[in-house]
Amino acid sequence: MAYRYLLGLGSNLGDKKSYIDKAIKTLEENGLRLIAKTNPLVTEPLLYHHQNYFINQEILVDSDRSPHELLALAQRCEKIIGRTQRLRYGPREIDIDIIWWSGGQIRTAELTIPHPYARARYFWRRALAELLPAEKDPETGISYASMASKPVRRVQDFHNKKAAGEKIAMVTCYDYTFGRLLARTSVDCVLVGDSLGNIVQGHRNTLPVTLEEMIYHTRAVRRALPDTFLIADLPFLSYQSSVRDAILAAGRLVKEGGCDAVKLEGGSYFKQTISALIACGIPVMGHLGLTPQWILQLGGHRLQAKSKEAQESLLHEAKALEEAGIFALVLEMVPSEAAARCQRELSIPVIGIGSGKETDGQVLVLTDLLGLDPDFKPRFARHFAKLGGQVLQAVEEYNQAVREGSFPSAEESFFSREDS
Ligand code: KIV
Numbered sequence: 001m002a003y004r005y006l007l008g009l010g011s012n013l014g015d016k017k018s019y020i021d022k023a024i025k026t027l028e029e030n031g032l033r034l035i036a037k038t039n040p041l042v043t044e045p046l047l048y049h050h051q052n053y054f055i056n057q058e059i060l061v062d063s064d065r066s067p068h069e070l071l072a073l074a075q076r077c078e079k080i081i082g083r084t085q086r087l088r089y090g091p092r093e094i095d096i097d098i099i100w101w102s103g104g105q106i107r108t109a110e111l112t113i114p115h116p117y118a119r120a121r122y123f124w125r126r127a128l129a130e131l132l133p134a135e136k137d138p139e140t141g142i143s144y145a146s147m148a149s150k151p152v153r154r155v156q157d158f159h160n161k162k163a164a165g166e167k168i169a170m171v172t173c174y175d176y177t178f179g180r181l182l183a184r185t186s187v188d189c190v191l192v193g194d195s196l197g198n199i200v201q202g203h204r205n206t207l208p209v210t211l212e213e214m215i216y217h218t219r220a221v222r223r224a225l226p227d228t229f230l231i232a233d234l235p236f237l238s239y240q241s242s243v244r245d246a247i248l249a250a251g252r253l254v255k256e257g258g259c260d261a262v263k264l265e266g267g268s269y270f271k272q273t274i275s276a277l278i279a280c281g282i283p284v285m286g287h288l289g290l291t292p293q294w295i296l297q298l299g300g301h302r303l304q305a306k307s308k309e310a311q312e313s314l315l316h317e318a319k320a321l322e323e324a325g326i327f328a329l330v331l332e333m334v335p336s337e338a339a340a341r342c343q344r345e346l347s348i349p350v351i352g353i354g355s356g357k358e359t360d361g362q363v364l365v366l367t368d369l370l371g372l373d374p375d376f377k378p379r380f381a382r383h384f385a386k387l388g389g390q391v392l393q394a395v396e397e398y399n400q401a402v403r404e405g406s407f408p409s410a411e412e413s414f415f416s417r418e419d420s
Contacts, residue, residue: 002062004035005070006100006131008115008124009057012045012091016055019081019094024059026077027096032061038127044153046121046227047089058099058127067101071111074098099124105138114139119186122151152188152229155261155283155327161188161360162349168328168361170231170351171369174200174217178366179224190225191263191363192218194233195292199367205295209235211249218257231285232259236293239264239273246273250282263330265291267317274324286321288314289355290333301378303354305334311341318342318350330363331355333380354380 007027011019017040028034040057063070074096083093099115106113114137118124128135129148136143149166151157161168169186172193173179182190196217197209211234218232232253239246250262261283264270274284289304298304305314315338318329328349331339336356343350343359352359364381367373371383372391401407 002033002064003066004102005032005061005063005067005098006127007059007061007074008095008097008099008127009059010043010054010095010097011093012052012054013093020055020057022081023077023094023096026080027059027061027073030073030077031065032063032073035060035062036131038130041123041126043123045089051091056123058124058131060131067098067103067106067111067113068108070098100128100132100135116184119147120184122149122186125149125186147186149186149188153227154229157229158328158349159347162347168349168351170361170363172196172199172363172365173221173225174366176220176224179221182366183225183228187228188361189229189231190221192221192230192232192257192259193263193365194235195365199365206292207236207295209233211235211238211252214238215252215257218253218259222258229261230259231261231263232257234262234264239270240266243273243276247276247280247282250277250284251280254282261285261327263287265293268320271320271324274321274326278325284324284326286318286326286329287332288317288321288329288334289331289339292332301333303333303335305338311335311338314338315342315345318346322346322348328360331359354378 009020009023013019020040024034024037037059038057040055043054043056045051045054065073078094078096081094097115098111098113099118101113115124118128119137125144125147128144133145150161150164152161152168158168168188170189170191171182171187172191172195173182174192174196179190192214194206194209194214196213197203197206200217201209203209214232214235218230222230234246234249234253238249246264253259253262262277263285264273265287267288274286277284290298290301295301305311314334321329326348328351329342329346330351330353331342333354336358339350339352339355340358349360351361351363353363368377368381369384371386372388374386374388377383398407
């Protein structure tokens, strides 16, 4: 029985393209039937950045071999072509990965298909969308065609996305474990929001969050997402007091937290601060509309810019921030028409939350998106899952298993006679 496979070929040593061509030839000589291939793409190294650029190419093949047999063949081919063992994720003559196969999902100690990073690596997303557009990702049920988005690796990519008319999908994240999961998705960028004051710390608002806490969470998220564009919030009173304070706070978020950019709330009053940060090499994302750090002044989480005058002023403020050099603007809880006007009149992307769909992208708090708190759902949010209920069920099942003695089982226990 013939299976269909998508294989990823990559090289960043010597004559890269000739290594890839040799790999295709060797695989064909070993019985794989070539169905289609993508155009070779020059890509930047991931994870371990101090190495040469890669050339990546993906091939769609048919084979009677099982996935484990194909893995063994791929490893043999790598050896034949001259791959030598070096640093993991380091330079290599050739790398052959199984990205997808027609048999669905496989998860064993040696092999995971679809490849855990099939959705996250844009060159593999591109290949899946191009060569398997009708297929749905077996892990998520989402069509590969919908994942073929341009990558966001640096600040200029935000402009590229807007120019290409591609929506930007951004989520918040506060810790390593959820970061590891996000690292396996096609999300465009991640925000370590000061909403962690509410979500993680249980405060009534974001005002108590400190710079130290923002750095702590940003570092944890960065460890999980080494290659994702990461933005961190400047917390309350870390930037409002002076330009110098803003530079020092943003500098610490970049140096110690490892983020790629900072976000700050507020309008034209902060033009000088934004210009100074950019002059120091720190990209800045703006945030207008409902600005939670002004909650005491605003009197609650209310829709902003309702009147015609307020909408004119919002646009004026947004343009001032654009002029100061922000690379993107978050617009929170403003009427759809007001957000749409900003989207049209600004050259930078407008990323909405509670501001309708006519923006260049959306941001959502991860716990809202996951439905972790079944009793909390702002009108503008959507629970794409109901994880809160699953957590309750899992913990009650655990409680029951402990009480009745069915957990742990013999397989989940160690015995003194065992070797390891
Ligand atoms: O802190 C946060 O999570 C935010 C988003 C809601 C945009 O600022």
